Amino acid sequence: MVALIADDSINFRRKITSLLHDLGYEVLQTKDGREAIDTYSEKRPDFVVMDINMPDMDGITALQHIIKIDADAKVIIATAQGLQNTVIEAFKNGALAYLLKPITEEKIKHAIETIYDKNK
């Protein structure tokens, strides 16, 4: 299975890539919302882990575009923002799970289980 990561932090991308590799996933890395949309269109990964707070194009806007491309896209929002408004906005726009930074293997496993449970 293939995961697409969108996050402007190289440290975060490497950390989550390492965790996902350990869990047996292939990983495509992108550093902003626009790259994520392009890569999603081209590669159609199994799920996306999308940061909300990115320069150029934020994660919510990118999420909206991805859902337009594929209404069944499985998107996990990853953010350090515990703000209720932000989380609600992400779910309203089609996110299926929420991953609060800093990430751990347990958190990412739980988020992946959540997106597949919701699609049963």
Place this chain on the structure above:
Amino acid sequence: MKETVKYSILPQAESFLKDYLDIPISKIEESYCDDEFILNLKDYNSTLRVDGDSLHIVVIVCFETPLIDIVVKNFMSISEIDEDEKEELYLDATGEVMNIIVGLSNPKYIKKEQNAIMNTPKKIIGIRDIKIKKPYSVLQDNIYTEFGNMNISIIQNK
């Protein structure tokens, strides 16, 4: 300085270092200034704004090189960093650490109706200090570890 801001962000910084990155803290010095203040930057520095209705704060995080080095290593669970990647990883980590600290603190001091937005962290490059004047106040935690020091400063309109 609103106490709720103080008691949200600064403990989160300490907790992130100790509990997530496993970096013991040897000493913390707190200072507060509501007059002219010179904020001396360190080797790697980032800033971030949180804006909402009746809420405007700026947070600045500064790291000495040996400490940001161990932060990156512990964050990514690695023992070595390639020499040609150090600069990029250190700068990025300074912003990402602040992003996590401020982001996790937000629910503790921001009310839903304030419609607050947390902006993306900005790297501070090419300057050594920042002069802060009235009507702004600065609350600063200087955090000492065996690897080096960092400080986190909250700047807010009194």
